[in-house]
Amino acid sequence: MASPCQWVRGVLAAYLDGELKSSTAEAVRRHLEGCESCRAHARLLRESWGLLEEVPPAPAPTGFTERMMARIVEEKDLSALASRLRPDRLRRQVVASVLGVAAGLVFGFAVYSWTGLPQEPASPVEREVSRNVSFLEDVDLLDEIAVIEAMDRLMSPDETGDGA
Amino acid sequence: MAKAAVAVARSYEREGRRGAAADYDVGLMLAFQKGNELAFQELVERNQSRVIGLIYRFISDASNAEDLAQEVFLRIYRARKTYKPTAKFSTWMFRITANVSLNALRSRANRRDDVSIDQMSDFGDGPRAMPDPDSHLPDLHLHQRELQEKVQEAIQALPEKQQVAVILNKYEGMSYADIARTIGCTTMAVKSLLARARDNLKDRLLLYIRTGRGRQRVS
Secondary structure, three states: OOOHHHHHHHHHHHHHOOOOOHHHHHHHHHHHHHOHHHHHHHHHHHHHHHHHHHOOOOOOOOOHHHHHHHHHHHHHHHHHHHHHOOHHHHHHHHHHHHHHHHHHHHHHHHHHHHHOOOOOOOOHHHHHHHHHHHHHOOHHHHHHHHHHHHHHHHHOHHHHOOOO | OOHHHHHHHHHHHHHHHOOOOOOHHHHHHHHHHOOOHHHHHHHHHHHHHHHHHHHHHHHOOHHHHHHHHHHHHHHHHHHHHOOOOOOOHHHHHHHHHHHHHHHHHHHHHHHHOOOOOHHHOOOOOOOOOOOOHHHHOOOOOOOHHHHHHHHHHHHHOOOHHHHHHHHHHHOOOOOHHHHHHHHOOOHHHHHHHHHHHHHHHHHHHHHHHHHHHOOOOOO
């Protein structure tokens, strides 16, 4: 069983802070009136508590809001970047890219197979060049014909001069 | 501050009054939750001094107090989607502030490597780094600055929970019930914490009281 002094000292801080029920506070007050030792204890508690006021408050901040909001902007940028680099999102982006390239290749091959290449040139100049090119492709054949005709002429009697 | 944000906050404040806890800051937080960034800016504007002041009480370092205050508001910003107005905004904000401050103190202690990890357990009431008793011998002409340092040392030497309770009670004027909500314990536990804290402070500052530097009148 705690002595009255022990009990009072256990609740003295709450008494000094005004945190006791009125009936309890009244009992403490009555005890302090008659107990020099507990009054001295209460005085030390009060004075030591009062020393805490010697520590000054922090200096008032200036421009804190602006710096804070700038940091929030950085936070948003970082969040956006982190969101883009999230492994699941990154994986989805890679898969989508690969599928896109594959689809492009398949489509290109299908178009090539269906239409055939090369295509007819589009402009008149291109068409003219194309015709000349096809003529030149026959040059060898014409040369051979010319050679045969020349041999025929050489082998004919008129050409040998024997008819004189 | 923009009138639009104020109007939105007031409308949410009215909404908040129907809930468990209502104050203007809760209204701002709810407005921010709905996407009003100006409401967040006003929250910062309104609370920065209290947050920086509270951090300063913990770490006694004005230059780092602002960085840590930014960390507190950043946590509030990130929590906008999950925030629920179940208590006063200041209760929630002070809990975040105390956690950020204590984390900083633990990091500082780890860097100094002069306190064992066991002694710095989370909100534990175990013994903290105790100043050398001989270092408490006061100079008769102790300067104000030195006295401030001794008081700060005495506060920082308290176990973490006692330290939080002392700072919230002494410097923020919070009731035992509000402190209990902030640190997540019962009012009776706060009563016990503060009784032990005040006894500890008395013992650590005893010699300075006897030099007559105590300011409060004793009845």
